[in-house]
Amino acid sequence: MHMAELINPIICAIDTPEVSDATAIAGDVRKHVGAVKLGLEFFTANGAAGVREITNLGVPLFLDLKFHDIPNTVAKAIAATAGMNMFMMTVHTTGGQAMLKAAIDASDRVAQTTGKERPLVIGVTLLTSLDQDDISILGFSSTLQDQVLRLADLAQSAGLDGIVCSPFEISAIRKACGSDLKLIVPGIRPEGSAANDQKRILTPQEALNRGADYLVIGRPITNAPDRAGAAKAIAQSLR
Ligand code: C5P
Numbered sequence: 001m002h003m004a005e006l007i008n009p010i011i012c013a014i015d016t017p018e019v020s021d022a023t024a025i026a027g028d029v030r031k032h033v034g035a036v037k038l039g040l041e042f043f044t045a046n047g048a049a050g051v052r053e054i055t056n057l058g059v060p061l062f063l064d065l066k067f068h069d070i071p072n073t074v075a076k077a078i079a080a081t082a083g084m085n086m087f088m089m090t091v092h093t094t095g096g097q098a099m100l101k102a103a104i105d106a107s108d109r110v111a112q113t114t115g116k117e118r119p120l121v122i123g124v125t126l127l128t129s130l131d132q133d134d135i136s137i138l139g140f141s142s143t144l145q146d147q148v149l150r151l152a153d154l155a156q157s158a159g160l161d162g163i164v165c166s167p168f169e170i171s172a173i174r175k176a177c178g179s180d181l182k183l184i185v186p187g188i189r190p191e192g193s194a195a196n197d198q199k200r201i202l203t204p205q206e207a208l209n210r211g212a213d214y215l216v217i218g219r220p221i222t223n224a225p226d227r228a229g230a231a232k233a234i235a236q237s238l239r
Contacts, residue, residue: 006035012029014042022053048083061086075106126144153177188207
């Protein structure tokens with residue numbers, strides 16, 4: 001069982017390919033969030049050296065690269081993350097059981113070599129950009145919700161620490177998977193803030209009430225004129 005916990009459940013999504021912008025955002029918010037999230041656009045543009053510019057600020061990192069490949073390649077990619085000091089990372093559950101187990105084993109080995117705690121390995125189930133038509137075209141015969149639950153169960157039985165899910169899937173996944181599986185939840189909007197392109201949103205407190213462990217929040221913080229103030233206000237809105 002993995003022991004790392006963040007005291008503050010807010011993870012600020014930094015969605016930019018620019019090191020200077022990302023450093024400015026991370027510097028502004030780091031005292032008011034538990035971690036920051038960097039994804040494919042940032043990593044593709046800046047690599048591990050860019051990532052270290054952010055972790056050097058002392059803020060925990062969620063590196064959201066959604067690995068999906070044969071087990072050997074995913075294991076090697078995870079071995080190659082050893083210098084990036086992440087708190088949490090993602091893999092696609094549709095990579096299958098052997099790939100998921102290889103990911104956990106590889107992150108255990110990284111932890112042994114670095115002497116640090118192994119990062120939480122989190123599964124992506126179905127991308128929320130897919131709808132029922134899309135998953136039928138892909139050849140999945142179940143409903144979208146059943147497919148998500150099936151993949152959540154696969155993630156859990158392979159030993160993953162948690163999964164990413166939408167606010168409206170929290171209750172069903174908690175019921176099916178119990179309380180140990182960490183639920184990482186985007187699609188969060190504080191009272192009164194713009195939805196942007198998110199269609200199904202909950203407030204931070206509502207998502208925690210339903211059983212979310214971590215809240216991924218981007219634009220309500222990163223687009224605010226006072227980013228530190230926006231992050232602080234969200235943190236203070238949580239009981
Ligand atoms: O700006 P916003 O709060 O909408 O950012 C949410 C973050 O969570 C973005 O980095 C987005 O890519 C990510 N995300 C999401 N919905 C998912 C999975 C990830 O919004 N289903």
